[in-house]
Amino acid sequence: MKYWFQCNDCGKVFRENFLYLCPDCSAGNSPSLPPTGVLKTLYDYDLIRGAAHPANLFDELYLQKFLPLLPVQHIESFGPLRVGNTPLVEVAGLVDNRRLRVLVKDDSQNPTFSFKDRASVLVSAWAAENNITTLVAASTGNAGSSLAGICASNAQNSVILAPASAPPAKLLQMMMYGARTVLVDGTYDDAFDLSITLTQRLGWFNRNTAFNPFTIEGKKTVAFEIFRQTCGAMPDFIFVPVGDGVILSGLYKGLEDLLMLGILRRMPVVVAVQSKQSDNLVRNHGQPTFVSRQSTTLADSISVDIPRNFHMASAFLTRYNGATISVDDQDIVFAARRLAACSGVFTEPAGAAAVAGFLKWSENQKGTAAANVVILATGSGLKDVATPLINFPFPQPVQPHPDAVIEFLKRN
Numbered sequence: 188m189k190y191w192f193q194c195n196d197c198g199k200v201f202r203e204n205f206l207y208l209c210p211d212c213s214a215g216n217s218p219s220l221p222p223t224g225v226l227k228t229l230y231d232y233d234l235i236r237g238a239a240h241p242a243n244l245f246d247e248l249y250l251q252k253f254l255p256l257l258p259v260q261h262i263e264s265f266g267p268l269r270v271g272n273t274p275l276v277e278v279a280g281l282v283d284n285r286r287l288r289v290l291v292k293d294d295s296q297n298p299t300f301s302f303k304d305r306a307s308v309l310v311s312a313w314a315a316e317n318n319i320t321t322l323v324a325a326s327t328g329n330a331g332s333s334l335a336g337i338c339a340s341n342a343q344n345s346v347i348l349a350p351a352s353a354p355p356a357k358l359l360q361m362m363m364y365g366a367r368t369v370l371v372d373g374t375y376d377d378a379f380d381l382s383i384t385l386t387q388r389l390g391w392f393n394r395n396t397a398f399n400p401f402t403i404e405g406k407k408t409v410a411f412e413i414f415r416q417t418c419g420a421m422p423d424f425i426f427v428p429v430g431d432g433v434i435l436s437g438l439y440k441g442l443e444d445l446l447m448l449g450i451l452r453r454m455p456v457v458v459a460v461q462s463k464q465s466d467n468l469v470r471n472h473g474q475p476t477f478v479s480r481q482s483t484t485l486a487d488s489i490s491v492d493i494p495r496n497f498h499m500a501s502a503f504l505t506r507y508n509g510a511t512i513s514v515d516d517q518d519i520v521f522a523a524r525r526l527a528a529c530s531g532v533f534t535e536p537a538g539a540a541a542v543a544g545f546l547k548w549s550e551n552q553k554g555t556a557a558a559n560v561v562i563l564a565t566g567s568g569l570k571d572v573a574t575p576l577i578n579f580p581f582p583q584p585v586q587p588h589p590d591a592v593i594e595f596l597k598r599n
């Protein structure tokens with residue numbers, strides 16, 4: 188077997204083709220608490236290391252789309268869309284501190300315009316190799332539109348359960364990609380639990396974040412790309428927007444794979460950023476008991492009451508000395524505009540949360556040592572135009588006359 192699973196909570200190993208959660212730990216799960224029993228996918232790192240000269244190992248992995256470190260057998264299973272290999276853009280004017288070199292990983296440039304394509308494409312590829320034709324996901328919007336698009340490209344059917352309040356652009360994407368789109372009159376958490384019940388009843392393959400361990404494996408490819416794009420000089424800090432904690436865990440898992448292979452020598456400081464209006468992961472990290480607060484953030488992609496990968500994300504943060512920051516929604520909106528105006532990268536509110544976290548952190552870095560920083564921008568700003576328009580409304584129209592335009596420009 189190329190891969191196997193290990194429970195994040197009890198450590199038990201499962202040598203099976205596929206499993207959603209550790210049966211022992213998940214038996215006591217309750218809808219009001221983050222699930223236990225989320226699985227890590229592991230590989231024979233000695234075998235992978237021995238298969239190539241260490242100096243070439245990473246290039247070879249990259250050329251094969253990291254295939255030795257993914258739970259699929261054939262590159263062809265991924266389908267024709269190009270996922271990943273997104274730009275790492277240097278942003279000079281974000282802060283007035285020359286000691287900080289800032290790079291933005293622009294994952295809006297994935298096929299469906301979000302980071303979620305990394306997970307969807309892997310789940311879809313595995314399903315293709317196992318003759319599964321219908322995939323389902325609960326989603327705040329991005330995961331669903333991503334799965335719908337990836338399935339459309341890979342001759343598969345998709346069923347998406349999304350809260351009715353999801354941004355219209357994301358819902359429209361799902362429908363245009365041909366997904367059977369179900370609007371749930373409830374929260375994301377309601378849609379999540381509903382999709383699991385339907386999976387058990389109808390036998391679909393479920394892409395729910397963390398519930399399907401391969402979502403973590405797909406998302407880890409961002410770590411490999413950052414390593415390659417910085418020529419191995421990994422950043423000192425990586426800022427990550429957090430909802431369920433799966434992007435955070437995926438990034439850490441990729442970095443951990445590189446540690447296991449002896450390719451990475453030093454773990455960067457990963458900074459988990461949440462909105463104060465949806466801070467159930469950072470607020471409960473390190474606490475003896477989990478207490479959920481209702482999420483009201485305008486950053487819909489990270490609006491989560493019960494973080495589905497809380498335990499793994501929290502364990503990673505503890506093991507590798509990660510940090511946490513929470514920011515105001517208002518700061519998220521202004522961070523989105525600031526990034527867009529000084530870089531040309533227009534990210535949605537969730538991605539802007541990581542930018543806001545970086546800006547808050549940078550205020551305490553004046554006079555400190557130089558640092559390289561990467562910020563994950565996880566989705567396109569065009570996926571949710573209603574939110575920034577609240578703060579940045581369109582200007583009033585002017586008469587079609589040069590004097591009127593000149594007068595307008597004087598006032599704006």
Ligand SMILES: [Zn+2]
Nearest residue numbers: 194197209212
């Ligand atoms: Zn377990």
